[in-house]
Amino acid sequence: MTIKSTINADLTHFNTLGLPVIAPRLIEVFSVDDLFKLSRENFFEKEKPFILGGGSNILFRKALTRPVLKISISGIRVQEEDDNHVWIESGAGENWHNLVSWAVDRHYGGIENLALIPGTVGAAPIQNIGAYGVELEQVFESLEYFDLQDYLVKSFESENCEFGYRDSIFKRKLKGKVIITTVTLRLQKKNHVPNISYQALKSYLDERNIINPSIRQVFGAVIAIRQSKLPDPAMIGNAGSFFKNPVINQSAFQLLKEKYPDMPAYPLDHGQVKIPAGWLIEKAGWKGRRVGNVGTYDNQALVIVNHGGATGDEVYRHAVRIQKSVRKNFGIGLEPEVNIVE
Template sequence: MNIQENVSLKPYNTFGLEATASYFVEVSTVDELKNVLQNPAFREEEKLFLGGGSNLLLTKNYEGLVVKIALKGKEKIFEDENHVLIQAGAGEIWHQFVMFCVENHYAGIENLSLIPGTVGAAPMQNIGAYGVEIKDIFHELQALNLETLEVETFTLADCQFGYRESVFKHTLKGKYVIVSVTFRLNKVPTFKTAYGDIQKTLAEMNVTELSIKAISDAVIAIRKSKLPDPVEIGNSGSFFKNPEIPLTQYKNLIESFPTLPSYPINETTVKVPAGWLIEQAGWKGFRDGQIGVHARQALVLVNYGGGNGNEIKKLAEKVQQTVLDKFGIKLNPEVNYI
């Protein structure tokens, strides 16, 4: 292991923001991670555990130790006639893992194609897209207890998954580092095509026979058409969560905004698309210097190059205030501010 000093974090966050870590180290095994945590020189340092940097807004230099989690590997640990359990290291690139499953005909994960980030970060906020969430394919995960330095196993119930939520964002925040995740995938697929433009895109692609690859290809095409590639334009994907509001509030809103879309959560709650709210509030395509709101998807805040995290944070706050004033709905960020 090589602990470096004064390292630029620009290559390690998808916004492409310039910030410096006082100390930086990359770990590829659990033992290396333990050694870093036991190192007397860094025991008292603040620590930031970094995956793909796709859910991060760096607003300042990090005065502590950044630990890049690079634990790799994929292993089939169980199989029967209906299911397979695949364990993946936390440092595996999420989209590459999805492609591995698609290529091996392991179903259930295809709707989550092309989401940026790593396997280890995925359960932290229960990532989801096009009708599927991590909790739907999750079996268990292993995480290092930062106090005892023991690896513990967390079941589906232990993780307390919610909409872009888990126990690791709340009561266990800062207490564990996820080192591997095991997924329960299907040998016989159950296709989910009702959400978003999947059916429309499949038709445009002249798909006559459904397959997990066809759905994956459709999701990839949709995401590429709406979301900027972070390599070309700095961004973190969806910046805000889609808000969940009471059905009574939604009924009041559609009197003034009859085209407001909604997705039922239960008998009393609906989810409304944050991107629609932001667009209706006039932000889509907005640009201020080197930052802005993406022209094709208002849910995405962008860094065109040379912007800084505080500028993006202030833009996000303006967007939140405008939406609150217009609709009475508070938007909450998906990204973590550092």
């Protein structure tokens, strides 16, 4: 396929919040050769494009003044295998959930807990996607990227990616400086022991008397739980969890716990404690609350929804209201998980 270009593109269907944002140009690339071609035309220097995957983790605050470059590099292949493992290389533009289904169909274990996360494979390392007790870094082997500083293709192993909780080097030092083109995962071919430590997943399986679930049973359970809890962006615009779960130190947590004995918390290393942001937002009175065209989802306070007709700035202002309210009530700052594009 050749590079596709649209002038004055409406991005409503290119962001899961469904915001009707216009970009001066939308360019879609299908291969690394397309990226080389654009660099020979000095496109990157001149235009400083915004890199887009599936648009499920971004908030466009207003109309864009620079072009949007959509990464649609496809292809899934087995790169290597040994007795126990298989290394899968996927193009950055592949749909993440399709890759998970592809692996489950072949009984390759390791990513079944990450079913139904929207977006592309190329964006998965950016925030080290995670769900139901598993994070991408646990199966991540390497990636290739197109360096926007010297226009060369390079590779990174896991240790270069500085993965953290919903975080990586690509959200910090390398933000906007690279285009991820392929991602390689190491999956389990034999004797895979699914991770069912996450309480909601464990309860779902226990209720059905599933003691030693197969990869497919875990995949099915995760899909069922997600469908019951999270809004489908095709029905109601949203970008998933809007904020990260804040991490505070043990002494700050003890003080809060005296005031709010039912406050849930997950202990981490180094005396740190993770608090569910959804609980803080709910307690601050925002669950299901609507202001104009924007609101907080009825079943999950962590998700900001577009009830129809919202602008990017309205969504942004709603997020700021929530942040201020949580800070006022609990003295805790909420950091957006969603990438805000100014």
